[in-house]
Amino acid sequence: xIEVENLTKRFRKTVAVDDLSFRVxxxxxxxxxxxxGAGKTTTLRIILGLVRPTAGRATVMGRxxxxxxxxxxxxxxxxxxxxxxxxxxxxxxxxxxxxxxRIPRAxxxxxxxxxxxxxxxxxxVGGYSLGMRQRLSLxxxxxxxxxxxxxxxxxxGLDPQGIRWLRELLRELATEGRTILISSHVLAEIEQVADxxxxxxxxxxxxxxxxxxxxxxxxxxxRARSPEADRLRTVLKGAGITVKSADGDLLVAxxxxxxxxxxVAAANGIVLHELVAxxxxxxxxxxxxxx
Amino acid sequence: xxxxxxxLLKVATTYRTLLGIVLAEIAIVLLxxxxxxxxxxxxxxxxxxxxxxxxxxxxxxxxxxxxxxxxIATTEYRHGTITLTFLTTPVRERxxxxxxVAALIGSALLVLSALVLSIGIATAWIGDxxxxxxxxxxxxxxxxxxxxxxxxxxxxxxxxATLTRQLGAIILVLGWLFFAEPALAALLPETEDYLVxxxxxxxLGGDASAPSFGHSLPxxxxxxxxxxxxxxxxxxxxxxx
Numbered sequence: 001x002i003e004v005e006n007l008t009k010r011f012r013k014t015v016a017v018d019d020l021s022f023r024v025x026x027x028x029x030x031x032x033x034x035x036x037g038a039g040k041t042t043t044l045r046i047i048l049g050l051v052r053p054t055a056g057r058a059t060v061m062g063r064x065x066x067x068x069x070x071x072x073x074x075x076x077x078x079x080x081x082x083x084x085x086x087x088x089x090x091x092x093x094x095x096x097x098x099x100x101x102r103i104p105r106a107x108x109x110x111x112x113x114x115x116x117x118x119x120x121x122x123x124x125v126g127g128y129s130l131g132m133r134q135r136l137s138l139x140x141x142x143x144x145x146x147x148x149x150x151x152x153x154x155x156x157g158l159d160p161q162g163i164r165w166l167r168e169l170l171r172e173l174a175t176e177g178r179t180i181l182i183s184s185h186v187l188a189e190i191e192q193v194a195d196x197x198x199x200x201x202x203x204x205x206x207x208x209x210x211x212x213x214x215x216x217x218x219x220x221x222x223r224a225r226s227p228e229a230d231r232l233r234t235v236l237k238g239a240g241i242t243v244k245s246a247d248g249d250l251l252v253a254x255x256x257x258x259x260x261x262x263x264v265a266a267a268n269g270i271v272l273h274e275l276v277a278x279x280x281x282x283x284x285x286x287x288x289x290x291x
Numbered sequence: 292x293x294x295x296x297x298x299l300l301k302v303a304t305t306y307r308t309l310l311g312i313v314l315a316e317i318a319i320v321l322l323x324x325x326x327x328x329x330x331x332x333x334x335x336x337x338x339x340x341x342x343x344x345x346x347x348x349x350x351x352x353x354x355x356x357x358x359x360x361x362x363i364a365t366t367e368y369r370h371g372t373i374t375l376t377f378l379t380t381p382v383r384e385r386x387x388x389x390x391x392v393a394a395l396i397g398s399a400l401l402v403l404s405a406l407v408l409s410i411g412i413a414t415a416w417i418g419d420x421x422x423x424x425x426x427x428x429x430x431x432x433x434x435x436x437x438x439x440x441x442x443x444x445x446x447x448x449x450x451x452a453t454l455t456r457q458l459g460a461i462i463l464v465l466g467w468l469f470f471a472e473p474a475l476a477a478l479l480p481e482t483e484d485y486l487v488x489x490x491x492x493x494x495l496g497g498d499a500s501a502p503s504f505g506h507s508l509p510x511x512x513x514x515x516x517x518x519x520x521x522x523x524x525x526x527x528x529x530x531x532x
Contacts, residue, residue, distance in 0.1 A: 049381045050374060050531040066381040077378055083371040085305050092304040100297035100379045140375065
């Protein structure tokens, strides 16, 4: 559905995107992750035809964005909350977009209601909060009822209620079979909504897998607490188990299971006060892969 | 047509800028017309140039038509709305073409409002005088004024689309017309007939010292085409970051 092939973008001497390739499958929500400056926004803008790649190409539904027939009817995008004329009302902002794509005015009212902005639609965007601007951006993206959504940090500026609203909206959109590529630095949000994640760092591809797989891949470790921590560390090492860290009576073993650590301790007569398999999160996986 | 409609809607829905331009034009034309008519109202015979002077007063709309062209191009870059415009219409030449038509329509309305105001005031004031007569020469000047406004508005648009920075484009246009070009004409008089301001004077007519219409029209057209080509190439290639 969205395909990025050997994409490279240089801004003078800076390489923003470096030979990046990935594919977003139809009907999935894919999180697009990377630290600040990783090249996420540049990649999304290349996909949307706003930035010219130095090499490689990005296609949506098999075509470059410029070559799509009625592109906004196929792809909706939220890029940044600053793309508004401050003197134009929210409603008129959408009417301008609708006029350019022959969308009936009634649809403007529908999307305003969908993003809960109908009451503020007559007000000038200059007086909107960041969260309201994000909602208006989403309304613009949904105006032509597109099959694909590309969202760059859509949770920016939203309050906790707004984030929950966004999460529910994305789930609803996904159940309708839409393909969504969403970049965010709020990893907990991505973890809750995304089926898959693509991680990039310094413009380069790092990982692409399902959200659950990636979290599982992160080495959360086995946390063991014992009054004989030093001896436990020695016997674990002797059993070929890596001890990641040790602090007083606490140590964390990697690449193993709680059962294995428990068995080694029992076999050596070591008392354990605590034995916990630490749950890894997407955030931990992300940090492991990008630091 | 839908893109032209969208462009006109953009202008109409940010009416404060448009209102500022129209009010400034009205104020200048109103003041100029009142002073001009008042000067001759009690004369037994109107000066031969009087009707031409009325068209001349309306020609102040050229400045506003130029600014309108610059603003239609640069406002979108200034506020970042160009991102959405290019998302909606990724074939950027079509956006430029639609903006050109919007600038042409806007410039024609500015000229029309200035003419209605200047001729209307004069007619209301001294219209009953038998020597107040708008003849074919004056109507030719009116036609040239519409042509000139159309050309400066698209030139302003293409300069705006080339530079993208609103203030920079306005400073460049005004600075060139009011400072750089007079200085250049004084230093190199042989270039004067080929400068943009002089060529515009020739297109408008009404000034005996201006180059001929036949010379000025192609010279001014070269400026418009050159900036149109530059604006198109840069608009196509520009990264919207």
